Amino acid sequence: MSRDIFFVSNSVDEIGGVTTWSHQMARLLADRGHRVHVIGIAPVEESLRQQFPADLPYKTTCLYDVRPPSPRALRGLKGKLNAAERRRQSARRAGMREQAEKLNALFRAAGPGAVVICTQVWAMEWVALADTKGLTVIGMSHESYEASHKSSRAARVRRHYKDVDRLLVLTPEDADLWIRSGMDNVGSMPNPLPFMPEAPAPREAKVVASVGRLAFEKGVDLLLDAWSEAAPLHPDWTLRIYGAGAEEATLRAYCTSLGLDDSVEWMGSTGDVLGALQGASVFAQASRAEGFPITLLEAMAAGVPPVAFDCAPGVREIVSHGEDGLLARLGNTIELAAHLDRLMSDREYRDRLGDTAFREVQRYSSADITDRWEALFAFLQR
Incomplete structure (x- = not known):
């Protein structure tokens, strides 16, 4: 069955393993006849940008023209009285809703059986604002359970991925740790080989x-x-x-x-x-x-x-x-x-x-x- 498949990541072309993986899987699925669209939330600096061919066999879209401001916690009475920061956060939320409308337009045009694969939890904040009714939504964490829990990402994974159709991590061991911690929608999926040469390297150079x-x-x-x-x-x-x-x-x-x-x-x-x-x-x-x-x-x-x-x-x-x-x-x-x-x-x-x-x-x-x-x-x- 040919499907519309959306990969939603922090960026379309940021240097790093998640970006490389997203484009590799997009190409593999496009080669199987699926209609693939790689979507990034925000652009990255030129020095952090990967170079991809101009003739990719799938669509790419970046929602923002410039990176949106990061949220800041409004703590205590002082935070509540910080009018400038409250205006800034209100503008940020309005901007997020505006970009989520772009996702809605893409999702509404999708055919039956469409899938949204959110490769990074930051990007899920925008997907969560969009209307995904009738679509399969898969969330991903491309890091280990331990690494996730050494950062703020573990709490965001629990918050934003708790109701997706499947949360995929990279190994059965990590999936088991997430399940034992209370997530009941977890599975695992390894990364594929980027290439498979016919013979191993000569291993002659020192x-x-x-x-x-x-x-x-x-x-x-x-x-x-x-x-x-x-x-x-x-x-x-x-x-x-x-x-x-x-x-x-x-x-x-x-x-x-x-x-x-x-x-x-x-x-x-x-x-x-x-x-x-x-x-x-x-x-x-x-x-x-x-x-x-x-x-x-x-x-x-x-x-x-x-x-x-x-x-x-x-x-x-x-x-x-x-x-x-x-x-x-x-x-x-x-x-x-x-x-x-x-x-x-x-x-x-x-x-x-x-x-x-x-x-x-x-x-x-x-x-x-x-x-x-x-x-x-x-x-x-x-």
């Missing part, structure tokens, strides 16, 4: 690759700490860091302070992740928090053995320690460095792990995951 946003939660500073331990043991190896973000200047300065400039290359953002990985022999990820990291899937699909912090259920669901990658305890940079050292020291070992990763990760093939999505649509429509 390069460790890292791919991701240069942001605090991605732990590039921790990776540099680990590299400062491993690099002196392997002076002929290089760490290549692919990515951009607000922390770049700070991270570069930290790299210099550690004396690593000769062994670290800052590659910037890349539109050819597979090419970057095929030029490496080891993949490193030092994230403080993750959901179901696409970069790990990409590395394993390329046949490059990963070293990562065991920071979330999604990481240990993807990587089997000692079989297709190596996991270190969260924040333990000495352990992460030891894993890097072992893979850099032993060509036979990294080839064995890389070849196993290449085989095992195929359980997340795009065809299989798309089948699961279509089956979920049909189930929820009944």
Whole structure:
């Protein structure tokens, strides 16, 4: 059955895994004959924008021309008497209702069986104002249960997703935690492989690759700490860091302070992740928090053995320690460095792990995951 499918996210083109996932799933579902529309709430700064082809096989829309102001709590009598802030919040709510009317127009034009997939809970604040009667609404959390509860997002997930047809998280372990905490509409859905090469990377270059946003939660500073331990043991190896973000200047300065400039290359953002990985022999990820990291899937699909912090259920669901990658305890940079050292020291070992990763990760093939999505649509429509 061909459906109208709306992906609603914070942004259409912000750098990050959720945006990458949204466009990947939009393309996969459009290839199956569905009418797909990717909707972003607000634009992002140019420096944080991903580049997408002009001829996408689906529609894209951004509701706001400029980012709306953030809400502020009006606490106590002083807050109630703050007339300027009350006017500001009233204008914000009016603007939200105006943008929700744009969603209504799109939703009313949808055919039977239409689905709204809200990929981020901030965006759900606008979807909740729209008329979704007759549509299937799926909410998503692309982070672990633990990471969500370390922020304000857990409370918003409970508030905005409690009545959707399904709340999807990324692993059965996280789904179970949400269910035990009182949410009764929770399921899980893993991310699909972004690509599946015919053969693993040659793993000949003495390069460790890292791919991701240069942001605090991605732990590039921790990776540099680990590299400062491993690099002196392997002076002929290089760490290549692919990515951009607000922390770049700070991270570069930290790299210099550690004396690593000769062994670290800052590659910037890349539109050819597979090419970057095929030029490496080891993949490193030092994230403080993750959901179901696409970069790990990409590395394993390329046949490059990963070293990562065991920071979330999604990481240990993807990587089997000692079989297709190596996991270190969260924040333990000495352990992460030891894993890097072992893979850099032993060509036979990294080839064995890389070849196993290449085989095992195929359980997340795009065809299989798309089948699961279509089956979920049909189930929820009944």
